[in-house]
Amino acid sequence: MTPGPFLLLAAVCLTAGIATGPRRPRLWTGLSVAGTAAGLGAALLGLLGAPEWEWWSGFPVGGEELHLRLDALSALFLALLCAVGGAGAVYAGEYWSDHHYPASAPRGRAWWSALLLSMGWVLVSSNGLHFLIGWELFTVSAYFLLTLDRTRPEVRKAGWLYLAASHAGTVCLFAFFAALASRTGSWELGPMRDQLGLAPLLWLALLGFGVKAGVFPLHVWLPSAHANAPSHVSAIMSGVCIKMGIYGLVRFSGWLPVPAGAGWVVIGFGAVSALLGIAFAFAQNDYKRLLAYCSVENVGIIMIGLGAALLAAAQGDAPWGRLALAGALLHVWNHGAFKSLLFFGAGSVLHATGTREMSRLGGLWQAMPWTAGLFALGAIAVSGLPPLNGFTSEWLVYLGLFDAVTGRGPAAGGAMLAAIVLGMAGALALASFVKATAMIFLGAPRTQAAVRAHESGWTMRAPMLGLAAVCVSIGLAPVLFWPAVARAVGVWHPAWSPTGAPAPLFTLGAVHLVLAALLVAAAAWLWTKAQVNGWRRGLTWDCGYAAPAARMQYSSGSFAGIGAGWFAWILQPVRNLRRPRGLQPVVALRLEYVPETVLERVIGPAAEVILQVSTTVRRLQHGRLQSYILYIVAGLAALSGLVLLGGTS
């Protein structure tokens, strides 16, 4: 069986989805689920042993013949795309319904299908020109999805920033593919590791794909885009779209020769993204921005694994590179699953309360027990804690790094630092997600909006349950997922041909299984014991204070105070302080928020300077004919001077 028919079915369903989406919501959901299921089938075939699938057609698109290819690496990303795409389509039915958004919901359905179709196209196309066309379509579809609610100015602003940043990246990719085509004489893509002259092109790819992946400091567009998009769109943007940048990096660092030093650059940017991304996340008060910054951290973890693999490949194919890359690729799936789950959960909270401020929420577990439980599961997974999937992939990356250190090769120093950064990022992720879950779901409701919250319906809960199941199964049975990842590693670097799962992974899976059973059993035991002993409910003790008010609870800003203080040099928090005055103070205020520092302190001022220079230069162009004639005369005089001076030949 080949993936071809499945891919065709998926393409037909999604195209039909574009056509029928605006008017037939139920049919559209069915088509989306069928299309993504077919795509998932194709991806699974590609991952579970079908030989690499290639398809040529004489039919030219844009002057180039169609050439499609599905190998294990693209199948890995295709599987993620289809899983999140299908789940998001089901979720959107209730979350962004025609009833609530009569104007934008029909448009949103069509763009959703277009987004899935164009991302799938990028993954299977094996021609530089077609890759670029798909890339551009996918960027634009994501823009229209992001700005569905375009009546709000901050959404328009975020969309504009996203579009501008994406195109800055796309410029690099145009240069990359054009240079590649001109050097090889064809737009065809494929393995060309032996053409050593192509190596410098990878720097362009690194820049272009790095913007899409949201690597620090190229991530400036990401927080506002992911925070302001509708939550199902945030889920696919965080879970899948930024992974397309990772796909590009992995794909072309595997196909092209790698310049010396690229491994160091990738692991370095990975470490910076991991640490600073999560530091920014910890300091946020908007839970969707927190999730967005956390994506920067997870992209950093993936880049650490990829960088380690590049270093290993450069040092005689050391086997630890395989572990690190396998960890990174597994983390692509894991992050896709738990981050989509968390964004769906965030959407559910937003749907119920209408606010993204953690300091206005609290105590939601009573009204929304399902969302609270599933969000907590996602939080444990994203903090990289056993027995869930986040730990499994981080553990593989750690193994690669530790093996690099004990191997005492030239990469050992970098691997040590990367391991320490990974540990600190993990601890900060834990802090961020204790904060987020506690502020949203625990304690007492801080505002009326939180009091009035309600649980979302089944069509929003079912996709979350599905993604939670993925998180649990990758955590408890990592061995089942190893063959797929190992095949993708083998495609990336043929020297690391797929092998059976490493023995420690079996043990880890077994330990996770036992641990999960014991955790549940212990919790149940303690619960029963408490019940048998008898319990009663009382006011929170709060050191004897008899009349606690909800606003007296620890707030998200105070919770992050210590950690944010350490990173104040980069976070640059903006404070608005009004001290209590007089004997009977009436008003006191302390507001603090963390801006997107790179954007507001670096890129913003730089753009101002460019704008000022251009305004100054524009004075030359004013429509006065005399002056234009003067310019021409001056120009001619300068040219004649140049000819006279250099005219010796």
Add this chain to the structure above:
Amino acid sequence: MTTVLDLFVRLAWWLLLAPLLPGIINKVKAWVAGRRGPPVLQLYYDLARLWQKGVVLSTLASPGFVAGPAVAWVAVIGAALLLPLGPAGAALSFKGDALLMLYLLALARFSTTWAAMETGSAFEGMGAAREVSYAVLAEAAMITAMLSLSVQTGSISLLTMLTPSAGAGAALLAAGLFTVLLAENCRVPFDDPNTHLELTMIHEAMILDHSGPPLAAILHGAAVKLLLFAVLLTEAVLPMGDLSPFGATGALLAGVLAVTVGVGLVESFLARFAFRRVPLLLTTAVLLCLFALLVAWKGGAV
């Protein structure tokens, strides 16, 4: 059969021995201060009493308030079982178990802070915020210590990593790990387990609202964690592999006792630091472990 027996003996060591340590610490503190002090077995009595008591739950608390302590307890004991016990080895040993141990401790931290945040009390929020923030530096120190042991032995499995002595960097590693022990177990100078002022506490502030069996689980888990760090420190520094089984057992017991008495002495002679100085001390711990790593790196052959 033998494996089951082995597991039970091991569990007995961890579960039954652990509550002794806080008792010894308190005895040392009392002795230095010239008091009689509570009995060494006081924590055992406390645990037995708490286990029988009823529970008062905050009106705001979700089921996670009770599940949190249970999860933390299982996670700490799971981490303890991965640690080898001198000549007896570990219950389970595989490549990468050192990292699993660290992350199980992190899982315990997640669930205790979660349970603390359940009540909506600002004091417990303060405690939880301090716990997760200082853990960032403690985690860096622990990973560095693990790297140093890995470099020393060429392995990522606790059984092999802890067999030889930490070599030339042993003193540095011991100092670093001891500081982390004090921080992670919320002892003076990071936290004062005896203070009566909630504003200045970390661990005790987080468990203000717990009572009955869940509080027993928390206190017992904390004792197991202290024993875990004491065993880890002893085995990292002493050359367990070079000793005879009896010698190794004796060395392990003596080491754990020495660490416990050391904690007691530190608590007797030092006051709790101001919170702004805590990060400095923890950074020192990271640096000590980092120097131990460098010594191990330069120190020679695997």
